[in-house]
Amino acid sequence: MRKGMNRRCDKCQEKRLYDERYDAWYCLTCDEWLEKECGDSNCFFCAMRPHKPSRRPKGEVNRWRELLKELYKRKGSHNEM
Numbered sequence: 908m909r910k911g912m913n914r915r916c917d918k919c920q921e922k923r924l925y926d927e928r929y930d931a932w933y934c935l936t937c938d939e940w941l942e943k944e945c946g947d948s949n950c951f952f953c954a955m956r957p958h959k960p961s962r963r964p965k966g967e968v969n970r971w972r973e974l975l976k977e978l979y980k981r982k983g984s985h986n987e988m
Contacts, residue, residue, distance in 0.1 A: 916941065926963065928975075929953070933960040951978050 916923050916934035923932045923941055930952040932941040938961045944953035952975070957963055 924960075926960070928963070929956040931956065935960065951975050 914923055914932075915921060916937055918939075919934065919936045921934060921936045923934055925932050929940075933939065934941055938959050940956070940960060944950075944956065947953065
């Protein structure tokens with residue numbers, strides 16, 4: 908089970924959701940990310956993350972995962988996917 912899966916939003920107490928494209932938890936009700944960006948200027952997850960979760964592109968998560976794997980492979984990163 909993914910860490911934090913059963914936790915709730917501190918503001919509204921709704922169940923928090925996870926987006927693999929940005930490796931981040933968010934609250935759909937509050938329309939806020941529940942985690943700050945990591946601060947690494949080379950992080951593809953944070954660099955592509957929109958200001959609000961509602962601004963996320965609609966589409967297949969697996970397509971994003973494959974794109975990120977390819978980008979990390981080219982960059983030579985050893986981050987887990």
